[in-house]
Amino acid sequence: MKKWFVIVLLFAFLLAACKPGASEEAPAAAPSGPLRVAVVMPSAINDLAFSQSMYDALVAIQEEMGGPEKMELVYSEGMFVVDDAAAAIRDYASQGYDLVIAHGSQYGSSLQEIAPDFPETAFAWGTTANTFADEGIKNIFAYEAASQEGGYVNGVMAASLSQSGVIGVVGPIETGDAKLYVDGFVAGAKSVNPDIEVNVNWIGSFSDVALAAEAANTHIGAGADVLTGTAQMVVGAIGVAEENGVLWFGTQSSQTSLAPSIVVANQVYDWTVALDQMIALIAEGTYGGQAFLINLENGGLVMEYNEDFDLPADVKALAEETTQGIIDGSITIDVGN
Amino acid sequence: MISDFFSMTVLVGILASGIRLATPYLYAAIGEVFGQRSGVLNLGVEGQMLLGAFAAFYVTFTTGNLWLGVLVAAIVGALMGLAMAVVTVNLQAEQGISGIGFYLFGLGMSDLLFQKLLGTVQTVSGFPKATIPVLSALPFIGDIFFSQNILVYGAFALVPVAWFVLNKTTLGLKIRAVGENPEAADSLGVSVARVRYFTIILGGTLSGIAGASLSIGMLNVFQQNMTSGLGFIAVALVYFGGWRPWGVLVGALLFSMVNSLQLWGQVLGIPLPSDIAVMMPYILTILVLVISVQRVRAPAALTKVFERGE
Numbered sequence: 001m002k003k004w005f006v007i008v009l010l011f012a013f014l015l016a017a018c019k020p021g022a023s024e025e026a027p028a029a030a031p032s033g034p035l036r037v038a039v040v041m042p043s044a045i046n047d048l049a050f051s052q053s054m055y056d057a058l059v060a061i062q063e064e065m066g067g068p069e070k071m072e073l074v075y076s077e078g079m080f081v082v083d084d085a086a087a088a089i090r091d092y093a094s095q096g097y098d099l100v101i102a103h104g105s106q107y108g109s110s111l112q113e114i115a116p117d118f119p120e121t122a123f124a125w126g127t128t129a130n131t132f133a134d135e136g137i138k139n140i141f142a143y144e145a146a147s148q149e150g151g152y153v154n155g156v157m158a159a160s161l162s163q164s165g166v167i168g169v170v171g172p173i174e175t176g177d178a179k180l181y182v183d184g185f186v187a188g189a190k191s192v193n194p195d196i197e198v199n200v201n202w203i204g205s206f207s208d209v210a211l212a213a214e215a216a217n218t219h220i221g222a223g224a225d226v227l228t229g230t231a232q233m234v235v236g237a238i239g240v241a242e243e244n245g246v247l248w249f250g251t252q253s254s255q256t257s258l259a260p261s262i263v264v265a266n267q268v269y270d271w272t273v274a275l276d277q278m279i280a281l282i283a284e285g286t287y288g289g290q291a292f293l294i295n296l297e298n299g300g301l302v303m304e305y306n307e308d309f310d311l312p313a314d315v316k317a318l319a320e321e322t323t324q325g326i327i328d329g330s331i332t333i334d335v336g337n
Numbered sequence: 338m339i340s341d342f343f344s345m346t347v348l349v350g351i352l353a354s355g356i357r358l359a360t361p362y363l364y365a366a367i368g369e370v371f372g373q374r375s376g377v378l379n380l381g382v383e384g385q386m387l388l389g390a391f392a393a394f395y396v397t398f399t400t401g402n403l404w405l406g407v408l409v410a411a412i413v414g415a416l417m418g419l420a421m422a423v424v425t426v427n428l429q430a431e432q433g434i435s436g437i438g439f440y441l442f443g444l445g446m447s448d449l450l451f452q453k454l455l456g457t458v459q460t461v462s463g464f465p466k467a468t469i470p471v472l473s474a475l476p477f478i479g480d481i482f483f484s485q486n487i488l489v490y491g492a493f494a495l496v497p498v499a500w501f502v503l504n505k506t507t508l509g510l511k512i513r514a515v516g517e518n519p520e521a522a523d524s525l526g527v528s529v530a531r532v533r534y535f536t537i538i539l540g541g542t543l544s545g546i547a548g549a550s551l552s553i554g555m556l557n558v559f560q561q562n563m564t565s566g567l568g569f570i571a572v573a574l575v576y577f578g579g580w581r582p583w584g585v586l587v588g589a590l591l592f593s594m595v596n597s598l599q600l601w602g603q604v605l606g607i608p609l610p611s612d613i614a615v616m617m618p619y620i621l622t623i624l625v626l627v628i629s630v631q632r633v634r635a636p637a638a639l640t641k642v643f644e645r646g647e
Binding site (some may be wrong): 197 | 361
């Protein structure tokens, strides 16, 4: 009995800390010919967040290239267990895929081990700037998003729209991409109104939708009339925002479809900018060693405004001005460097 | 800022959040109390909750009928319970292992159905706040207790009912007898198998409703693995509560209140790293467990296979 109790606790802790699960193995590879791309992702391809941003970009590239005959695309999603992900990455590499993408910063050390065994395969790892070139590995591309940029623009709009002077942020774990976005958001909000109160809640999980919802309730209870958040568990928070008529700013993928009446704008990741360059390099015989950054300037980050939301013209003008300022360098964001 | 903590708004916020967070735990853990009191450990709660959450969401999404959603979630949970009963009672499988098997089944199946039937995260309009007349107008208490959705009231109403059934009815006596000494119960003409079937199916039903309380009560969305370990916490709360419904209530409230406390603590700018803050409910649970497990004894036949002597 005791031992089961320990197992129960272990599961509870693991699951509380983990990203959404359930892996689904992609179909087996077709014979050679087209460009063959495989991607391994921590959450689901339709998470309206991190994994979806990559999947959507790959599908867009596939269409642009002329469909599955020109580019074969397979994926493994829900690979929150790094060991499983590593096995999938190795599988794809040994099946001769041209580009194997490890879409999660937690996959780095696995990739460092696997990549040298497959010198003819290009690997890509994100989000990071580390290509392991310093360790002598030549076939890993790195990619990351300057998510603080759209965070800053969202923050500017949020502070302009807030009447209560209180804004709430629902974050997963205080690290990486999420931290960049939140820091950028706070900086943007303070640039409009230095006295504005931006409350940040890190819930310690990428998957606990219920706790994300309660974090949103907490912010609203504390007087927030504008909310934002990052990672896939925010769908719970968006529901609470909608119920209370509180505004929402999205990031990673467009979250407008979830609550069209209250989503003001989204920072949407478009990884095609980075992927196009990788694919071009692969065609030339370069399999790694370069890092790519998507940002507002190169079109890898796109500010998407919800057409159904009646955004005051002056706020929209300010947002566009801010976007332009970040692009031309007249606005610098003092985070993430 | 610390003084903000004792303002009315914050207290109401913490308590109301805690009540909402406790709801899924209560359904699932009360169901598990019945199972464990009859000697069966069900570690598949999380999987039952996930399938219940999906079933409730999908039915509500397609028909718009919330109660039909709850009913289907209950039936799906009951069927999972039935399968668990067959495996553990008739086939006499190791309960812990088979429970984890059922968890993995529920996790994978709910994800598969979600992918095939919905494809992406959608929303429904779930149970609205059902304010209770007169009571909800009470200052303080009204906002905390009487302005929640109906599934929240259901969870709290379940506690005294479960206590009554377990302690004051013949059925409860049979359940306890089977969990303490199945041989004796059997010799007195109580069907051990039948009692265990009943408790495991009841547990599954309540776990299914626990899932519904998330997907169409509290959140109005379904996402893969959205229970994120709640089901395992629920099993832990049964130990925490000493296999008694009131104990489970105390445990669920304590865990949830500390969780909402840490959310508010971060918002009010209490200078504590977020990593430490999110650990608080778990640390507290372990501490209380260490103290309380010494005092309370588990049902004697828990996890033991019963084989009828000839």
